[in-house]
Amino acid sequence: MTSIGGPVVDFRALPKIELHAHLSGSISRQCLHDVWLKKKEVGETDLQDPLIEMPLGKHDYDLNTFFPLFSKYIYNLVNDAWSLTFTTLSVLRDFADDGVVYLELRTTPRAMPHAGLTKAQYVQTILDAIATFEAETPTPSLRTRLILSIDRRNTLPEAREVLALARQFQPHGVVGLDLCGDPARGGIEVFAPVFEEARRDVPDLGITLHFAEAAASGTEEELTMLLGWRPDRIGHVIHVSEAVRAAIIARGDMGLELCLSCNVHAGMICGGFESHHFGEWWQVKETVVVLSTDDVGIFGSPLSNEYALVAEHFGLVRADICALVRRGVDVIFGGDKEKQRLRGILWSE
Numbered sequence: 606m607t608s609i610g611g612p613v614v615d616f617r618a619l620p621k622i623e624l625h626a627h628l629s630g631s632i633s634r635q636c637l638h639d640v641w642l643k644k645k646e647v648g649e650t651d652l653q654d655p656l657i658e659m660p661l662g663k664h665d666y667d668l669n670t671f672f673p674l675f676s677k678y679i680y681n682l683v684n685d686a687w688s689l690t691f692t693t694l695s696v697l698r699d700f701a702d703d704g705v706v707y708l709e710l711r712t713t714p715r716a717m718p719h720a721g722l723t724k725a726q727y728v729q730t731i732l733d734a735i736a737t738f739e740a741e742t743p744t745p746s747l748r749t750r751l752i753l754s755i756d757r758r759n760t761l762p763e764a765r766e767v768l769a770l771a772r773q774f775q776p777h778g779v780v781g782l783d784l785c786g787d788p789a790r791g792g793i794e795v796f797a798p799v800f801e802e803a804r805r806d807v808p809d810l811g812i813t814l815h816f817a818e819a820a821a822s823g824t825e826e827e828l829t830m831l832l833g834w835r836p837d838r839i840g841h842v843i844h845v846s847e848a849v850r851a852a853i854i855a856r857g858d859m860g861l862e863l864c865l866s867c868n869v870h871a872g873m874i875c876g877g878f879e880s881h882h883f884g885e886w887w888q889v890k891e892t893v894v895v896l897s898t899d900d901v902g903i904f905g906s907p908l909s910n911e912y913a914l915v916a917e918h919f920g921l922v923r924a925d926i927c928a929l930v931r932r933g934v935d936v937i938f939g940g941d942k943e944k945q946r947l948r949g950i951l952w953s954e
């Protein structure tokens with residue numbers, strides 16, 4: 606709660622929308638610990654306790670330590686249908702408890718060979734968990750949709766497979782396509798035909814791209830190419846030149862998924878919260894800024910806290926906060942009916 610510049614805002618009660626959250630990175634450490642305990646009991650894991658691997662309170666993962674945490678640890682713990690369902694349900698509960706009313710969760714389809722799960726079954730398992738969650742709540746306040754990610758380390762055939770899965774599961778809750786992964790990895794021009802095909806042949810599939818996360822992925826050449834793929838939204842938007850900034854503004858109504866705690870804790874920006882580029886964007890009328898958590902399981906800051914942070918560091922008052930949430934509805938991928946539902950429940954000051 607804060608009362609800076611106006612009436613007190615209960616940021617947890619404030620109905621919010623979350624558009625940039627990675628499923629595996631949103632799992633709480635307690636939930637990972639519960640999975641580990643269960644697997645340990647039946648002799649299914651040799652991994653170390655997640656609470657030792659990722660101590661509670663440790664949030665300073667940088668780009669060098671962040672990605673191996675998934676490839677070497679989390680993916681080896683969450684490696685079958687049971688743990689995928691269990692962790693997805695836990696993530697949904699956490700977002701709902703934090704006052705999120707609309708969530709676009711993203712994930713890179715991952716086959717789980719030892720559990721006999723194909724990539725399609727991986728996606729289906731998550732969609733089933735979402736359906737279970739919504740069915741279990743009499744009047745679910747949280748609605749969840751799925752975005753499938755192409756990882757920068759994917760091959761072209763793998764990227765094509767992600768698009769094929771997005772098309773296959775579009776009628777069942779997949780609403781978008783993403784480009785994610787280690788920004789140090791180059792060669793992403795290989796994916797151009799996939800995103801071009803998505804834009805051309807599946808116009809109602811949203812496109813969002815991790816954009817200028819690090820200096821290596823913030824070259825004018827890369828960013829111009831990514832804008833050429835005509836994304837609806839871009840994430841992070843850190844290392845942008847004046848020319849790229851002007852190009853983003855000229856596009857009109859581009860969604861900017863900004864993740865303050867992630868960027869500060871991971872040392873992706875210089876300085877603390879007050880120097881985050883949220884300050885340069887939130888009042889730009891030609892763009893739509895959406896506060897997002899990226900990986901709340903890693904960086905430990907729920908969406909309610911991200912709103913508290915911008916109130917504290919950038920002086921947003923209650924009216925600004927409500928307007929910021931409402932504006933985000935314009936760039937969700939969930940369709941007009943969902944936009945209507947949200948406009949009915951979001952606060953208007």
Ligand SMILES: [Zn+2]
Nearest residue numbers: 627815840899
């Ligand atoms: Zn991300």
